Amino acid sequence: MSKALFPTEKLLMGPGPCNVSARVRGAMAMPLLGHMDKEFISIMDDCKVMLREVYDTKNEVTFPVSGTGSAGMDFLMVNFVEPGTRVLVAVNGVFGGRIANVSEKIGGTVKRVDFEWGTPATLEAMTAAAAEFEPHIICVVNGETSTGVYQDFGGFGDLARKYDALLLADCVTSLAGMPVHLDAWGVDLAYSGTQKCLACPPGLSPVTVSARALERYAKRKAPVPSFYLDLNEIIKYVGSGSAARAYHHTAPISMVYALHQALAEVLEEGLEARWKRHKDAATHLIASLKKFGFEPLVAEKSRLNPLITLRLPEGFDEAGIRAKLLSDYKIEVGSGLGPLAGKIWRIGLMGNNANRNTIAALLGALDEVIG
C-alpha cells in the first residue's frame, strides 16, 4: 500500500533548516534538465556569480558542492589537508571541534586552541599557538551555531600570511545573515550551507577557493583521497574560464534551481538590508523573552543574530516545553549541545524567519504554555 506524504507545516526556529519561501519551493518543482544541458549550465553559472557577491569575493573557484554544509567542510579538508599538513583550529563549539576531527581523519597534524563555549576565539591565543606550531592552515568558525557566537575575523588574515598559511572560514550560519567579506578578511577557503540564512532547503554547500589556495593545491604530494569531492575533477564539470564541461557526477538539478531562486531573493533584498533585518529580529527576540527570565548567553558584540542562545529561566522544564511548542503550536526551537545541553535554548531567526511575526508566534505560544 502506498501512502501520500504531506508533512505538517511548522515554524522552524531551530538551528536550521529554516522555512523557505513559496518561490524557492516552487523552483524545486520546475522541469528537470540534464546536467550537461546548456540551459542548466547557465543556471549553475548564475549561481556561481551570485555566490561570489554573497561571499564578497572575486574567487573564480566558487560553486555549490553537492551535499550539506558538512560536505563542504569535507571537500575543503580532503583537498587542502594531506598527511603532515599542520592544521591550527580555533574550537569554541561543536563545529570547530568537527573541523579538527575531520582534519585528523585525513591525516593532518592538528592543534586545537580551545575557547570557552559562548565566547569568540581570540587573536592573541591564535597568534601564540601559531608561533609555536607554524601552521599550514588556520581554521576559524565565523558563526558557531552550537553557541550563538559570531567571530570577528580582524587580524586572522595577516596572521595566516605571516606563516604562509591558508585561512579557512566556516560561514554556514553567517552567510547572508551577517557581514561576510572574504577577500577583505584574507580568507582563502570557505564553505556554507543552503538551509541556514540562504533560506533554501538543505542539500548544497557553497564553497570558495582563493587563487593562493589553488597554488598550494598544485603542490600537493598525496593524491586526493576522494573521488566525489576531488577539486581537480569537479572543476572540469562546474567550469573554470572557457574550458569545456565534462561529466563528473550528476548535479542535484532541483537543488540548484532552489539555490538560484534563494540567491536571487537574497540579492533582491540586498545584503546590508538582510543583515540589518537579522540584527533587528535578534534584538527584538531577546527583549521580548526577558519577561520569562531568558538571558542571552553571548555578549552583544559577539552575537550571532540568526541563532540566538538563551540561558533558561530557573527550574524551567526545557525538554517538556520544547516538545509542547512543537506538538501543540508547531514551533520548533533548538536545545543546547555538549556542555550547554539542558542549559540553553537555541532560537533560529534565519532567512525569512528573521521577522516580528515569527517572534510574535513564539511569544504567544510561550505566554500560553508558561505565562
Ligand SMILES: *Cc1c(COP(=O)(O)O)cnc(C)c1O
Ligand atoms: C549547520 C552547520 C554545519 C553543518 O552543516 P550540515 O548542513 O548540517 O552538514 C557546519 N557548521 C556550522 C557552523 C553549522 O551551523
